[in-house]
Amino acid sequence: MSQARISKLEALLARVSGRRDEPRLHVVAAPAEEPVAAAAHAPEPVELAEPVAMAAEPAIIVMPDVPAGVSVGDGAPPTPSVIDALAAIRPEALISLPPAALGADARSARGPIARPSMPAPSEPEAPELDEPEEPTVAVAVPNLLRAVHPELTPAGDPAVPEEAPPAPAAPPAVEAPAALAAEPEPAPTEPTLPEPTLPEPSEPAAPEPVLELVQPAAVSTPEPPRVSVPPPRMSLPVRPSLPSPELVPEALPFTLLTERPPALPSEQESLELAAIALSTAPVIDLGGAGPVRVEVQPLSDLIEMPEVDVARVSAAVTVVPTASSTPPSGRGPAPIIPPVLAPAITALGGSELEPDVLAPSESAAEELVGDAIRAQLPSITGSAVTVSSPLPSRAPQSFGRLLSRSLALRPRS
Amino acid sequence: MTQSSGSTFDPAGYFAFDLARGSVHTRHGDRVLMLSSDVISPLVATAARHGDLTAVRGLGKRMGEHAARSLGGDVGAQEPERVLEHAAATLALLGWGVLGMERWGAALVLVLEGSPQLDADCLGLAALLGGLLTSLGGRDVACVPVGHTARFVVVHPQVAETVWSWAKDGVSLAEIVGRLAEDEAA
Numbered sequence: 228m229s230q231a232r233i234s235k236l237e238a239l240l241a242r243v244s245g246r247r248d249e250p251r252l253h254v255v256a257a258p259a260e261e262p263v264a265a266a267a268h269a270p271e272p273v274e275l276a277e278p279v280a281m282a283a284e285p286a287i288i289v290m291p292d293v294p295a296g297v298s299v300g301d302g303a304p305p306t307p308s309v310i311d312a313l314a315a316i317r318p319e320a321l322i323s324l325p326p327a328a329l330g331a332d333a334r335s336a337r338g339p340i341a342r343p344s345m346p347a348p349s350e351p352e353a354p355e356l357d358e359p360e361e362p363t364v365a366v367a368v369p370n371l372l373r374a375v376h377p378e379l380t381p382a383g384d385p386a387v388p389e390e391a392p393p394a395p396a397a398p399p400a401v402e403a404p405a406a407l408a409a410e411p412e413p414a415p416t417e418p419t420l421p422e423p424t425l426p427e428p429s430e431p432a433a434p435e436p437v438l439e440l441v442q443p444a445a446v447s448t449p450e451p452p453r454v455s456v457p458p459p460r461m462s463l464p465v466r467p468s469l470p471s472p473e474l475v476p477e478a479l480p481f482t483l484l485t486e487r488p489p490a491l492p493s494e495q496e497s498l499e500l501a502a503i504a505l506s507t508a509p510v511i512d513l514g515g516a517g518p519v520r521v522e523v524q525p526l527s528d529l530i531e532m533p534e535v536d537v538a539r540v541s542a543a544v545t546v547v548p549t550a551s552s553t554p555p556s557g558r559g560p561a562p563i564i565p566p567v568l569a570p571a572i573t574a575l576g577g578s579e580l581e582p583d584v585l586a587p588s589e590s591a592a593e594e595l596v597g598d599a600i601r602a603q604l605p606s607i608t609g610s611a612v613t614v615s616s617p618l619p620s621r622a623p624q625s626f627g628r629l630l631s632r633s634l635a636l637r638p639r640s
Numbered sequence: 641m642t643q644s645s646g647s648t649f650d651p652a653g654y655f656a657f658d659l660a661r662g663s664v665h666t667r668h669g670d671r672v673l674m675l676s677s678d679v680i681s682p683l684v685a686t687a688a689r690h691g692d693l694t695a696v697r698g699l700g701k702r703m704g705e706h707a708a709r710s711l712g713g714d715v716g717a718q719e720p721e722r723v724l725e726h727a728a729a730t731l732a733l734l735g736w737g738v739l740g741m742e743r744w745g746a747a748l749v750l751v752l753e754g755s756p757q758l759d760a761d762c763l764g765l766a767a768l769l770g771g772l773l774t775s776l777g778g779r780d781v782a783c784v785p786v787g788h789t790a791r792f793v794v795v796h797p798q799v800a801e802t803v804w805s806w807a808k809d810g811v812s813l814a815e816i817v818g819r820l821a822e823d824e825a826a
Contacts, residue, residue: 627716
């Protein structure tokens, strides 16, 4: 990885962080010195030493600016030469930026999310994108890299040129929370929707997502850490509406490489990834109801649900159109999310989307799950959107009410 | 306010076998016949081909009446789980399989597992369940089979044909639900 690439990556991190007044983010390889030094004399690539508490993490760490007097690893901050050496040995362990993330509109990341299988660096063809209607998401995402940016792709990805085009000028500084309330642009995937409105070249850039790095103690480095490392927790606000994915086919919103073959995620991992998938594809088409925006945060609240069932949670999440959407006349918000969530949940390794099953006698376990979901739902309700639960509230719902709702269903116009 | 009190379904004494007269009656007084499903299936399949499943729907209505009688009181005001319990027990006693109920957003979906194979498109079972819910809900209800998942979407009869056309085109249940929206005027 050249210094230019490092600089570009850092520039993107600074952009996505949206906080110019804070220390810059640095990309360093860690643990770097030992494996790099050993590999320099080894005929075959060697395994990188893994951080103590991050067995599956890649050998890369994104950290804030190293304060004066503080060092990393053996006492000195990793140098570009160290990173170059690492890149020469294990290019897949590093991350790089797709052209769209640097040169094109970095907001234009709406589109399919990468399949769990990761493209090998030696594959001659670029990874094929799925249909936009089938969002999927990468699995086995390193916790730490989740805090980087979904647009980061592996250095060995053949779809990504080694030297990315020059980064555009930084977008104008915006107040991210306020700007997030901007009206979403129509999603171009459904014929029933209005024609997608592409942003004019002269149009001011939309706000970038805010990347919040919190709880430095959550991740540890192999050596006694002397520099706090950003944790995997993050808050992904809703991203602005996005132009047609055809315009930026290379801009995979969520492609990350790991050093190990991806494995099926656990339920909690699936849930976290589902939340990320929602966050990275915030404009969801609900047919005639128009686009909606989804915000699921904080992720930590989601992944800490005890004994959570992904399928049940997916059934619990309902997305309603934002105020700027145009629901069909005379109809209330469209509360149906399963068609939207089903492909993502399935691709995440979770079970097929299941409904809220009404059992003759609700077991205590089901009640616990339901309570857990209900308890967590307020925390995943964003200000710009509405995420609510169709699960029955603790107030019992009558059979007649259920039947009436079902009988009131009509084909969307 | 829903009604949650009441006894669970009691299957005891549901059938009364009168060997002297050679008849079988339910405890509600209906005379029933014990027939092999191999006999029923072709009859239902023929009725489905002719587009007249009135008799099967009528049978479902009788079952719904039995379940409603077992429930007692206003069925619509009772908890869905309790209604399901009695309806499922009634169907199971008559050998029609295990009834389940699911909510897909606003849509109510019935699941009937272990049921006899009557016709290829499950229209016979759909008619049976439609009659069952019509009696329980006190409103005209249509159940539309979706694929071969033993699931039936509960819809208004006005939209049943549309939903059925989607199902025949292979549209998944999730997508079907997504194509439907609550009509507040309904």
